[in-house]
Amino acid sequence: MRFQRLAIAATLAAATALAACTTTTPAGTNTNATVAQQRQAINDAASATLQRLYEQAPDSRAIVDRAHAVLVFPEVLSGAFVVGFEHGRGVLRVKGQPQGYYTSTGGSIGFQAGAQSKALVIAFTDAASYQKFRNSNGWTIGADATVAVASIGVNGSIDTQTANQPVVGFVLNNGGLMAGVSIDGTRIAPARNL
Template sequence: MITTTRRNLLAAGGASMALAACGNGIGSPGSNQIDARVDSTLQYMYGTYPGTSELQQQAAGMLVMPLVTEAGLGLGGSYGRGALRVGGATVDYYLATAASAGLQIGAQQYSHVLFFMTQDSLMTFRRSSGWSAGGDIEYALNNRGEMLRADVLTSVSPVIAVVFAQAGLRVGATIEGTKYTRIIP
């Protein structure tokens, strides 16, 4: 039997309101605006972390999430919209969501790009009804992006996550446990 206390109800409501208050800035779900933000995010990433352009050249596809908002106070969650690019063209749009519980407080925003380094990993992602990031992702969290080398990383993992442009007051940015769902903007 599940008992709901006022304290749990207030905590859940507070976490939901905190997450809703941290709008992710995309505003409209329209595809033109998502594409414009994806272009801007990629331009920033390539300029700030030159090593990522080598990853892009070797990748079968990239999922670009221009802005993910993450907030939590005991209970938390994250939300963002982005686009899947194959051969430089947008082929699908995705929603990234996650929920968490535990010792946490604060909010942050960040960008991330998933590089699918093999056709198999890209096809697995595209065929799934809701793909969840997990243990088969290699993180490339390096302040000096020019040190990222695709030949080293691709031998380790078929999916590489680059998380960057973090802003906010929350410790860490992770995409493990994030669920990606195809949307029609």
């Protein structure tokens, strides 16, 4: 039992060290910045993320424009060494205006090592799904709601079936939109310090 605790602690320490090697800092995480400055950094990064999304998949703009609300996590940092974890800070926007700030967290177990950064955009295209999210104190993708991760065709168009789902997600990394990625298990909750 003691050996297992030591192994877990060593794994977590190694994963933290690997995550620290990434060149990207999550939006709004400057510990010396005021709350207003952190919020502004998150908002600026969210706008840049949406612009990047529109360039990668022009059809995404129509989904975001008709959505009741959009959650944008400009930078979700992932680190892993056997045990993986991820964390990011983002903003909920309604009609382009910030309505609240949130954190995303997740974890996984299995053979893995390294660190990376990705962006996550979640569009609530259905009023009932959005209200369920807003009325929750925390929300786990795959357990509390299904998020259809958009499938992008070679011409940048979004699969019609995906576009018509109540909650549509987009995942971007430095190379662009990610296909075939699962975001199930990601927990989204209100940020307590923003």
